[in-house]
Amino acid sequence: xxxxxxxxxxxxxxxxxxxxxxxxxxxxxxxxxxxxxxxxxxxxxx
Amino acid sequence: xxxxxxxxxxxxxxxxxxxxxxxxxxxxxxxxxxxxxxxxxxxxxxxxxxxxxxxxxxxxxxxxxxxxxxxxxxxxxxxxxxxxxxxxxxxxxxxxxxxxxxxxxxxxxxxxxxxxxxxxxxxxxxxxxxxxxxxxxxxxxxxxxxxxxxxxxxxxxxxxxxxxxxxxxxxxxxxxxxxxxxxxxxxxxxxxxxxxxxxxxxxxxxxxxxxxxxxxxxxxxxxxxxxxxxxxxxxxxxxxxxxxxxxxxxxxxxxxxxxxxxxxxxxxxxxxxxxxxxxxxxxxxxxxxxxxxxxxxxxxxxxxxxxxxxxxxxxxxxxxxxxxxxxxxxxxxxxxxxxxxxxxxxxxxxxxxxxxxxxxxxxxxxxxxxxxxxxxxxxxxxxxxxxxxxxxxxxxxxxxxxxxxxxxxxxxxxxxxxxxxxxxxxxxxxxxxxxxxxxxxxxxxxxxxxxxxxxxxxxxxxxxxxxxxxxxxxxxxxxxxxxxxx
Ligand SMILES: Cc1cc2nc3c(=O)[nH]c(=O)nc-3n(C[C@H](O)[C@H](O)[C@H](O)COP(=O)(O)OP(=O)(O)OC[C@H]3O[C@@H](n4cnc5c(N)ncnc54)[C@H](O)[C@@H]3O)c2cc1C
Numbered sequence: 001x002x003x004x005x006x007x008x009x010x011x012x013x014x015x016x017x018x019x020x021x022x023x024x025x026x027x028x029x030x031x032x033x034x035x036x037x038x039x040x041x042x043x044x045x046x
Numbered sequence: 047x048x049x050x051x052x053x054x055x056x057x058x059x060x061x062x063x064x065x066x067x068x069x070x071x072x073x074x075x076x077x078x079x080x081x082x083x084x085x086x087x088x089x090x091x092x093x094x095x096x097x098x099x100x101x102x103x104x105x106x107x108x109x110x111x112x113x114x115x116x117x118x119x120x121x122x123x124x125x126x127x128x129x130x131x132x133x134x135x136x137x138x139x140x141x142x143x144x145x146x147x148x149x150x151x152x153x154x155x156x157x158x159x160x161x162x163x164x165x166x167x168x169x170x171x172x173x174x175x176x177x178x179x180x181x182x183x184x185x186x187x188x189x190x191x192x193x194x195x196x197x198x199x200x201x202x203x204x205x206x207x208x209x210x211x212x213x214x215x216x217x218x219x220x221x222x223x224x225x226x227x228x229x230x231x232x233x234x235x236x237x238x239x240x241x242x243x244x245x246x247x248x249x250x251x252x253x254x255x256x257x258x259x260x261x262x263x264x265x266x267x268x269x270x271x272x273x274x275x276x277x278x279x280x281x282x283x284x285x286x287x288x289x290x291x292x293x294x295x296x297x298x299x300x301x302x303x304x305x306x307x308x309x310x311x312x313x314x315x316x317x318x319x320x321x322x323x324x325x326x327x328x329x330x331x332x333x334x335x336x337x338x339x340x341x342x343x344x345x346x347x348x349x350x351x352x353x354x355x356x357x358x359x360x361x362x363x364x365x366x367x368x369x370x371x372x373x374x375x376x377x378x379x380x381x382x383x384x385x386x387x388x389x390x391x392x393x394x395x396x397x398x399x400x401x402x403x404x405x406x407x408x409x410x411x412x413x414x415x416x417x418x419x420x421x422x423x424x425x426x427x428x429x430x431x432x433x434x435x436x437x438x439x440x441x442x443x444x445x446x447x448x449x450x451x452x453x454x455x456x457x458x459x460x461x462x463x464x465x466x467x468x469x470x471x472x473x474x475x476x477x478x479x480x481x482x483x484x485x486x487x488x489x490x491x492x493x494x495x496x497x498x499x500x501x502x503x504x505x506x507x508x509x510x511x512x513x514x515x516x517x518x519x520x521x522x523x524x525x526x527x528x529x530x531x532x
Contacts (some may be wrong), residue, residue, distance in 0.1 A: 034454040
């Protein structure tokens, strides 16, 4: 095993309080990307 | 208005989404009929947790017939066997032949006529394309269905108990064919298994190895991606390498597994070498193929090539061309069959125009590179837009207004990296678009940075768990289910 994730980064990744806010942020961000719409590609080309 | 009959083949993510939206939006004079051999709906992404013993099958599935009865959706527990889009000598309407799979009618065939047909039969799990790969034999397993995942957990659990007695074991997880897709599911499984080994205090007794047909880690059948990661920009290959090294997972890439023997996986590498790897437990994703359906015209002549090219033909550009000439415009927008305009194929059932990852041949000429994935989100989105176009067509409105190309659609892949409310983890990745648009985003490997990002941490696990409950709630069509996006 090679430690590729620093101790401070790991603390950030696993701290429930920080991660709670991350959870809210991620949920909103994903919702925006996914619900942000979809469409065709061909009309844009022509 | 004439009553319309919409027949949906398959009740997985895309079939069920289509049925639910059609029933909600169409008046009861129109019939919505689902034909599917499995009477349970399963939330496939959570099979990963069944495969590590942290969820029971019953938590990820529910029976469809009572729900369909309550909602006014007709249901036949049967499988489609052949397509007659023009009818035949006796029947003037288009129909499919279906064969019942349970009960008194088991084995009995029936013609099911339709006005509109949605083929949402997903993939055939083509274990037979790899010699010796058959879940539960040769110590190799699968997590592609809940029964496979249960089986995998029983075997893994047995091995963990032996490891507690001091046994040293090798665990091999990845793709079981040179053209497999769904690397994401195997990626989740290897990280979950690794975490469970630590939880059971046997990690030191295990060698955990990733084997895949990807030429680079983190390709995921999507040509890899460039991601925003915190304040940095990172390649998906670097992100996966970081996670694997940190977890002590070794990897073999550019490997086309071609044969499985008891505890041995044989493979060919892109360099043209023939190698093998031993293991005590393996989980290998098989190739996904079409179901091999046949189609006939009204005179009973074979017209399979008008409907299928492995999977079902839709409004994609199937002209063969080299990788350098591939474009997002090749990808379908409405999932409508070009020959029979009342037939659609959302989800995995449609034939992609080509792969997304660059095709690669080994030095011996064997094609070793991932097939294009079609994850849950695009499966749901494409099913909904097919339903909306059918509704418009029934209501004589603007035809084929709803479009959704994978080249103009985002997807989120929340890959579980370990189960647990405080110890769990997830790798959350979103991509926009799914199929890279190298003209629009030439500097960032075809994707929009910011909308293509990665995050690792506990929040990812919570999100994956929240999605599990949200999507099962939605699939059960509980109050306001349609507010939850696909
Ligand atoms: C282990 C695993 C984990 C995954 N994790 C994720 C994830 O985290 N996120 C994500 O977005 N995606 C994930 N996916 C991918 C996701 O499950 C698929 O994208 C999705 O299931 C595709 O939906 P579908 O409706 O096209 O096919 P399916 O869900 O496979 O449904 C096909 C349906 O057709 C039925 N059928 C089969 N043959 C016939 C026949 N002859 N006649 C009638 N019906 C038939 C089947 O019974 C089934 O009901 C995962 C996949 C796997 C295998």
